[in-house]
Amino acid sequence: MLAAVRLTADRMPLVRDMGWNQTAAVYTHPDRVLDYDVFLFVTKGCMHVIEEGTEYRVRQGEHLFLKKGLRHWGLPESEAGTAWYWIHFDAAAEEQDGYSGRLPMPETGYYAPGHYEYRFELPKHGGLPLQPSLGDRLMAMLDEYRQPRLHGMTRASVRAYGLFLDMHEATLSDEDAQVPTGKMSALTGKVMAYLVDHASKEFQAEELARRLDLNYNYISTAFRKHTGRTVIEMHTKLRIDKAIDLMRNTSLNVSEISERLGFNSPYYFSRVFKKVTGEAPSSYWRHLYRV
Missing domain, CATH: 1.10.10.60 (Homeodomain-like)
Known part of the structure; x- marks a missing residue:
């Protein structure tokens, strides 16, 4: 089973750092276990990553979430010229035991106890129909992140949370379009x-x-x-x-x-x-x- 990255409605993921990279030659992803989650989005080429024995090839226009505490590594199979954005963040959702896995209805309403006490999973790997394109959005986020400003890290975390919420919503829309539901x-x-x-x-x-x-x-x-x-x-x-x-x-x-x-x-x-x-x-x- 895929190790899902989960978020909750009452706390945003805290960004540790973010960046962009491009390889000049064939690339081997480092072998490591991290104490934070990772989001990757490939804008060119193809990245090879293995997480706890599950192999992923993340192609152009696709993303991958890597879960904290799990070993991940790669073979020398990522294409030369592969480029990707990455965000390292702390999801901080695992501690919230008892939170519902069901999203509340999109009703008009006011705050009530428990309204934000739910968690949701982010799509582990694949491509999503987000507009503006994920690449353009990440470039804008990175440009802002690199500008020293008051509340800079908090602003980066808010932007990342908005991105992840949109990714989750795009997944739901996608499912609703195919389904019997x-x-x-x-x-x-x-x-x-x-x-x-x-x-x-x-x-x-x-x-x-x-x-x-x-x-x-x-x-x-x-x-x-x-x-x-x-x-x-x-x-x-x-x-x-x-x-x-x-x-x-x-x-x-x-x-x-x-x-x-x-x-x-x-x-x-x-x-x-x-x-x-x-x-x-x-x-x-x-x-x-x-x-």
């Missing part, structure tokens, strides 16, 4: 559209089933499998997002917000609000800037 994605999108439109009222399973002309049990099972949340959990989250929006942008009190969103009582609304956000409406209110 397209149908499930379409269903999830329809459910989300319905929930957003009905965030100001109690959830009606029968109405959703009628609107989509599908059995509700099927909708519920497919939605949970695709998102990791039940339909009701997602509806509740969207209602609380709506409540927070009203708290931010109106002078309505808790009772009025509760009534506008169709909750049975202010007490029930407060209980649901605390379950979703981790604190009572009155406490959350104090965090908001109000003119």
Whole structure:
């Protein structure tokens, strides 16, 4: 199994250094074990690398992630003239035990406990359809990295994190284009559209089933499998997002917000609000800037 490099949503990878290199003759990758992760992107030629017995030939336009703590080396088989960018970084994601491997839905929302507590894997090796081209983007990143400036290393880490996020997203898009999961994605999108439109009222399973002309049990099972949340959990989250929006942008009190969103009582609304956000409406209110 390929040793994946993982990142989490709540901490960016910390760049140690980055650079570009080109060989004049046939090149042999050094034999070593590093205490940080490595990202390689070949812009010309072909690099030969072996990681813990798995052999890779990284060709022009392809990338490779090498995992910290694993031995990697090469034979004298990298072509003369091979050129590549590299980033050495500390992913710092392995320590985050208990983080979900499922990405949250692309909902409109506000911070809630656990929202950023998930991890995702970066594509180990291959080419990705990123625009502008990965090479141009890395050249711009390297040019900026070489300019001494305040927060230089932090800025480099932010740029690298953005690049890795885009790489991960490109992989997902790629998979969605080939798959049988397209149908499930379409269903999830329809459910989300319905929930957003009905965030100001109690959830009606029968109405959703009628609107989509599908059995509700099927909708519920497919939605949970695709998102990791039940339909009701997602509806509740969207209602609380709506409540927070009203708290931010109106002078309505808790009772009025509760009534506008169709909750049975202010007490029930407060209980649901605390379950979703981790604190009572009155406490959350104090965090908001109000003119």
